[in-house]
Structures are given as C-alpha cells and as structure tokens.
Amino acid sequence: MKSRRIVSWFLFALIALTAAMVATTEKSSAIVQQQRSQIAIPIIINVTPSPLAFAPANASANAIVASFVRSAGAPAHYVDPVAALFAGARVVVAQTNQQAVRVEAExxxxxxxxxxxxxxFSGPIPGEVVFTGFSGAKLTQSCAYQVKVQTTTVGWNLEQGLSNDFSSGFPGGDLANNTYLIAATPQPVATPFIVFPDNNNAFTEMAKNGGTQTYCVDLTITIPQGLAGGSYGTNAIYTLFF
Amino acid sequence: MRKSVGWIVTAAMLAMTFAPASAQTNVPGAVHVKWFAQAIVKVTLTPNYFTGFGAVKATFGAQPTPTHGPDAGPGVGQGSIDFGNVLSGTDYLYKYAAHLQVTTNSTTGFNLYGEGAADFVNQSGGSEPISSTVFYLNSTSGSPPDTNTGFSGALPFQRTAGTPSSTSFGLPPTIAYTGFPAPIAVSPTPTADFFYDYELKVPPSATGGNYFVWIVYTVVPQ
Known part of the structure; x- marks a missing residue:
C-alpha cells in the first residue's frame, strides 16, 4: 500500500515536471527571436548655401600669352625681349584632369x-531620401518611403533607429518619423529617431505585428540654426525579428 | 654708290646698338604685362590605397575583416574596387577605396567632380541605378585608421549627363562635359588630397551576375 502511494507520487511529480519543462520551452521560444533581415535607408540633408551648389568654372583654354604696353616716350630697347618672345606664342602645358576607377561586385x-x-520613395531618387533647405528650416516629406514586411510569420518585431548623427552639431534626433500602417492614418505626433550609438547601441521597437504589412513613414527634419552649408547623411535602419 | 649707302646704314645701326647707355635719354615709363596662365592640373587616383582595403558587410559592433574580389589589388594601390561576392538586399562598405591627389596652379582652388560613366551594369544583362547602389564617404589616409562602417552616412554617385568615351568593362572612360554637375568636393587651395570609402547597397531585387561601373573623377580649377 505504501509502495503504491510512493509510485503514485513519483508519477505525479514526473508529470508535473514534464509539463513545467514543456511550458518553459514554449515560453523561451516565444521570447527568443532571431534577426531575420536588416535594411538601411540613406537620408541626405543638403543644407544651403551648399558647397554642392552648381558653380561653373572653366579651365582657361588659352595658351600662356603676354601682352605689354610701352610708354610712348620709352626707347625701343626698353621692350623686354623675354616678354616679346611669349607674346602670341602658344605654350602647351601637359595636364590630366580626369581619372577613372572601376567598381565591381558579383x-x-x-x-x-x-x-x-x-x-x-517620395523623392526623385529611388532608394534614398533627400531634403534640401536652409539652416533653421523645418521640412516634411509625407510618406517619404514605405517599409514592407513580407512574411507568413504570425508574430514578428520591427525595430528602427538611425545609424549615426548627421554631424556633431546636427543630431539625428532632429529627424522625426511618423510611422503608420499604409491603410491607417498618421499618428497624432511625430517621434524623434533614436540614434543607435547614442542609445547604448540599441534600437527601439517600431511595431509588433504578423503577416505581410506595409508602413508609411512621414519624415520631419529641423535643420539647426547656423549650420554650415553642406551635405549631411545618415541611415534609417530597420531590423526584423521573429 | 649702292655699296656706300649700305655701309652708311650698317654703320648707323651699329652705332645705335653699341652706343653707351649714358649717351641715351632715359625716360621712365610703366610697363603693363598681362598674363593669361593656363591652368595646370594633375590628378593622381590610387585605388585600394592603404593596407586593409576591402569590403565589409554592414554590421554594428565588432567589424569583420575586410575582404575583396579577385580584381582588387593584389597589392596596395592596384586593381579595381572589387567588392567580391555580395548578397542582394545587403549593404557593404569598401574601406580605403580611392585616394585622389590633386595638384593645380589655381590659387582660388578647384572643384572635384565624381560620377558614374553609366549605371551599375550587370554583364549578364540589365542594370541597377547607380544612384541607389554605389555611394561614397570620406575616409582617412590610414592614419588614423578608418572607423567607418557599412551604416556610415554616404552620398550616392550619379550617372553622368555628360558623354563618356566608353562604357565597356576594360576601357577606362573619360567624360566630355557641356555643363558640370554638382561637385563632390570643393577645394579652396590649389592642392588637396581626398580619401574615400565606397558603399554598395545591393537592391533586394538585383539579379545575380557580375556588375561594374566606372567612376570618373574630374578636376576643374576655379
């Protein structure tokens, strides 16, 4: 009788332990997700007045030419014979102003x-976002680009952030996003991007969802006052986990 | 008679030539000399210009060791910028890709232009727009070391609106311009060095194959 009771307790304990192990395993697999894909979207801010502005400049097509004006009262031998030699002569100067390098990939x-x-992408160039404006300007692009997750996986996480600040005086947080499902309406307010290295090398969660989804991303940039003209760049990074 | 006239003229000319300076009347006068000097430009382009050149996949944290394709190097300063095997939908950085050493006689400096002679062409057919695949960013001479990653901000190369002399794989082209695009750099000094890394953002839809594009650098004195 006593041994039966012991066996029953043992079986009960075994079943309970097995159930606990199964539950733990399922919980672990639900929490631990793997990075499946990561994309980077170049974002370029051209601040004017910019050194990238069109500034036509032509190399002189002339040869070296000297001309001189002689004082009317000066005698003939005041003329510099060296200068006279150059006058009207064509002197060719060897130069190379173009070089090329080949870029390859398999x-x-x-x-x-x-x-x-x-x-x-809403801009003229596919694959990148370009803003152009004066320092101090606030610029917006509605649905600057779309981010699409294409999978049958039921539960996935999407994280976002910027790879770097634009420059030391132009933090990435000056760029804000308003991200929403393409069939939905924009959020009430835009949220500044976090910058990966400024955020303890971590991104922030953008969405938890499942299946195929497409998001619109409105961007708003506030260019700092007094920022030097030039071209500033960063990348918006999106990482998919499931 | 003719002979004696000739001697007289010759004697007179000699007298004028060898006459002592003190015997002349010196009249000071301003001499204005205008020079139109042709711009002298020398561009030296060195690919793979520092030890450790090559491609790394865009990765946060510890960076992988750069590798390169067979057409890069083998030594420093040699070969193409060959990213080697890359995956579609993935970004790469190519470290120490191109060093441009520019020497001019232009005291007001110069503009540096850099453009693709064509799009990023698949030799098996088709192409990807260069402006969304091949990018450039500033690097270092190697000292201090280049700290860029595949996620560092970069600017796209554009396909030229000029006329390239060639778009074939084996022939380095030049570009004939009727108007210049936006420069990739402006130097206020006559000479300057530029060090560039390249980035390759392979589109997800890119088909397999060997791709190439010639990047042409042009220097125009201001």
Missing part, C-alpha cells in the same frame, strides 16, 4: 532579401 540573389524592404 551579386548572388538572397532568398531572404524580400522579407524586409523599403520602396515607393
């Missing part, structure tokens, strides 16, 4: 490349 298609993509 591309292999990546089956996971379409898990996370960015497309439908």
């Amino acid at each position: 591309v292999t298609p990546n089956p996971n490349a379409t898990l996370l993509t960015a497309n439908n």
Whole structure:
C-alpha cells in the first residue's frame, strides 16, 4: 500500500515536471527571436548655401600669352625681349584632369532579401531620401518611403533607429518619423529617431505585428540654426525579428 | 654708290646698338604685362590605397575583416574596387577605396567632380541605378585608421549627363562635359588630397551576375 502511494507520487511529480519543462520551452521560444533581415535607408540633408551648389568654372583654354604696353616716350630697347618672345606664342602645358576607377561586385540573389524592404520613395531618387533647405528650416516629406514586411510569420518585431548623427552639431534626433500602417492614418505626433550609438547601441521597437504589412513613414527634419552649408547623411535602419 | 649707302646704314645701326647707355635719354615709363596662365592640373587616383582595403558587410559592433574580389589589388594601390561576392538586399562598405591627389596652379582652388560613366551594369544583362547602389564617404589616409562602417552616412554617385568615351568593362572612360554637375568636393587651395570609402547597397531585387561601373573623377580649377 505504501509502495503504491510512493509510485503514485513519483508519477505525479514526473508529470508535473514534464509539463513545467514543456511550458518553459514554449515560453523561451516565444521570447527568443532571431534577426531575420536588416535594411538601411540613406537620408541626405543638403543644407544651403551648399558647397554642392552648381558653380561653373572653366579651365582657361588659352595658351600662356603676354601682352605689354610701352610708354610712348620709352626707347625701343626698353621692350623686354623675354616678354616679346611669349607674346602670341602658344605654350602647351601637359595636364590630366580626369581619372577613372572601376567598381565591381558579383551579386548572388538572397532568398531572404524580400522579407524586409523599403520602396515607393517620395523623392526623385529611388532608394534614398533627400531634403534640401536652409539652416533653421523645418521640412516634411509625407510618406517619404514605405517599409514592407513580407512574411507568413504570425508574430514578428520591427525595430528602427538611425545609424549615426548627421554631424556633431546636427543630431539625428532632429529627424522625426511618423510611422503608420499604409491603410491607417498618421499618428497624432511625430517621434524623434533614436540614434543607435547614442542609445547604448540599441534600437527601439517600431511595431509588433504578423503577416505581410506595409508602413508609411512621414519624415520631419529641423535643420539647426547656423549650420554650415553642406551635405549631411545618415541611415534609417530597420531590423526584423521573429 | 649702292655699296656706300649700305655701309652708311650698317654703320648707323651699329652705332645705335653699341652706343653707351649714358649717351641715351632715359625716360621712365610703366610697363603693363598681362598674363593669361593656363591652368595646370594633375590628378593622381590610387585605388585600394592603404593596407586593409576591402569590403565589409554592414554590421554594428565588432567589424569583420575586410575582404575583396579577385580584381582588387593584389597589392596596395592596384586593381579595381572589387567588392567580391555580395548578397542582394545587403549593404557593404569598401574601406580605403580611392585616394585622389590633386595638384593645380589655381590659387582660388578647384572643384572635384565624381560620377558614374553609366549605371551599375550587370554583364549578364540589365542594370541597377547607380544612384541607389554605389555611394561614397570620406575616409582617412590610414592614419588614423578608418572607423567607418557599412551604416556610415554616404552620398550616392550619379550617372553622368555628360558623354563618356566608353562604357565597356576594360576601357577606362573619360567624360566630355557641356555643363558640370554638382561637385563632390570643393577645394579652396590649389592642392588637396581626398580619401574615400565606397558603399554598395545591393537592391533586394538585383539579379545575380557580375556588375561594374566606372567612376570618373574630374578636376576643374576655379
């Protein structure tokens, strides 16, 4: 009788332990997610007056030419014979003002490349976002680009952030995003991007969702007052986990 | 008669030539000399210009060791900027890609232009827009070391609106301009050095194959 009771307790304990282990395993797999894809969207801010502005300049096509004006009262031998030699002569100066270098790559298609993509950029150049404005200006691009997750996975996480500040005097936080599902309406307010190295090397969660989803990203940039003209760049990084 | 006239003229000319300066009347006068000097430009482009050149995948944290494709190097200063094998939908940085040493006689400096002679062309057919695939960013001479990563901010190369002399794989082109694009750099001094890394952002939809583009640098004195 006593041994039966012991066996029953043992079986009960075994079943309870097994159930606990199964539960723990399921919980672990639900929490631990792997990075599946990461994309970077170049964001370029051209601040005017910019050194990138069009400034046509032509190399002189003339040869070296000397001309001289002689005082009317000066005798003929005051003329510098060296200068006279140059007058009207064509002197060719060897120069090379163009050089080229070849860029190559062997591309292999990546089956996971379409898990996370960015497309439908509002600007003229596909694959990048460009703002142009004066220092102190506040500029907005509505649905500057779309971020698309394309998977059948039920539960995934999408994180976002900037790779770097634009410069030491132009923090990445001056760029704010308003991110929303393409079929929905924008959020009430835009949120400044966090910058990965300024945020303890961490991104922030942008969305938790499942299946195929497309987000619109409105961008607002506030260019610091007194910022020197030039071109400033960073990347908006999106990382998919499931 | 003719002979004696000739001697007289010759004697007179000799007398004028060898006449002592003190015997002349010196009349001071201003001499204005205008020089139109042709710009002298020398551009030296050194690919793979420092030890450790090559491509790394865009990664946060510890950076992988750079590698490169077979057409880069093998030594420093040699070969193409060959990223080697890359995956579509992935970004890469190529460290120590190009060093430009520019020497001019222009005291007001010069503009540096850098453009693609074409798009990023797949030799098996098709192409990807260069402006969304091949980028450039400032690097160092190697000392201090280059700290860029594949996520560092970079600017895109544009496909030229000028006329390239060639777009073939084996022939370095020049570009004939009727108007210049926006310069990639402006130097206020006659000479300057530029050190660039390149980035490659391979589009997710890129088909497999060997891609290439010639980047042409042009210097125009201001």
